[in-house]
Amino acid sequence: MVIGAGFTGLLTARVLAGHFDRVTVLERDELPIGAAHRSGLPQARHPHGMLARGARIVEDLFPGVRAELAAQGAPAFDFGAGFATRLPYGWAPRRPVGIEVQSFDLTHVEAVLRARVRHLPRVALLDGFTVEGLHLSADRRRAAGVTGHRRADPGRTPVRIEADLTVDATGRRSRLPGWLTAAGLPSPRRLEVPSPLVYSSRMYELTGDQVPDWLWPSR
Numbered sequence: 466m467v468i469g470a471g472f473t474g475l476l477t478a479r480v481l482a483g484h485f486d487r488v489t490v491l492e493r494d495e496l497p498i499g500a501a502h503r504s505g506l507p508q509a510r511h512p513h514g515m516l517a518r519g520a521r522i523v524e525d526l527f528p529g530v531r532a533e534l535a536a537q538g539a540p541a542f543d544f545g546a547g548f549a550t551r552l553p554y555g556w557a558p559r560r561p562v563g564i565e566v567q568s569f570d571l572t573h574v575e576a577v578l579r580a581r582v583r584h585l586p587r588v589a590l591l592d593g594f595t596v597e598g599l600h601l602s603a604d605r606r607r608a609a610g611v612t613g614h615r616r617a618d619p620g621r622t623p624v625r626i627e628a629d630l631t632v633d634a635t636g637r638r639s640r641l642p643g644w645l646t647a648a649g650l651p652s653p654r655r656l657e658v659p660s661p662l663v664y665s666s667r668m669y670e671l672t673g674d675q676v677p678d679w680l681w682p683s684r
């Protein structure tokens with residue numbers, strides 16, 4: 466069982482499908498068919514870049530996926546030549562560095578991966594389902610599944626789903642430490658790496674017939 470059908474959950478489902486007879490992905494959001502914004506992925510409209518190593522792994526798991534993304538407007542280009550970077554002391558030099566990236570809007574990459582995962586015979590996507598906790602095996606040595614509720618159920622009737630292996634792919638707001646504590650298990654030690662950097666995105670309208678000399682997703 467995989468909790469969360471984001472980028473990590475979709476790749477995890479693909480990997481587990483090679484090892485288990487049945488893989489169920491539980492996702493809190495109602496998942497759209499095609500590319501559409503959803504509340505569980507607030508950063509999706511921010512342009513994303515897939516770096517070389519990650520791209521190779523994704524391509525190995527889903528052959529042809531990079532070409533499919535390119536056909537949908539996600540350009541692949543040399544990192545040093547295709548990005549325009551303005552630093553406090555001016556524009557960074559633009560020259561090829563031999564590292565290829567592919568950039569996209571995350572809603573598109575998720576839509577492409579989701580469609581591929583939906584076609585995997587051993588994988589089922591169950592959306593509109595919020596996981597609320599773990600339940601343990603009788604000897605309390607492993608997670609035996611999860612409890613949760615359907616979002617559409619106003620009474621939040623608890624539903625229990627059994628699994629041999631449970632993977633948490635709920636991202637940076639994971640509630641797993643609390644779920645472990647609630648099940649009477651120690652919470653993992655938390656390691657925080659403070660970063661002085663933050664991201665923000667801004668839209669600019671090009672004037673007249675300006676054609677940018679940098680590359681970014683075309684939609």
Ligand SMILES: Cc1cc2nc3c(=O)[nH]c(=O)nc-3n(C[C@H](O)[C@H](O)[C@H](O)COP(=O)(O)OP(=O)(O)OC[C@H]3O[C@@H](n4cnc5c(N)ncnc54)[C@H](O)[C@@H]3O)c2cc1C
Nearest residue numbers: 469471472473492493505508511513514595596635636664
């Ligand atoms: C501004 C910004 C820019 C970024 N740029 C890049 C970039 O250029 N390149 C790059 O590689 N990465 C980038 N990232 C990081 C990237 O977006 C994340 O690493 C990636 O989305 C993480 O995917 P995930 O599947 O692990 O988590 P998420 O995308 O957070 O997915 C978690 C999923 O779990 C679901 N979920 C949560 N709780 C529950 C629950 N209780 N029950 C069921 N489902 C649940 C959520 O609805 C969601 O679908 C950027 C991030 C930000 C914020």
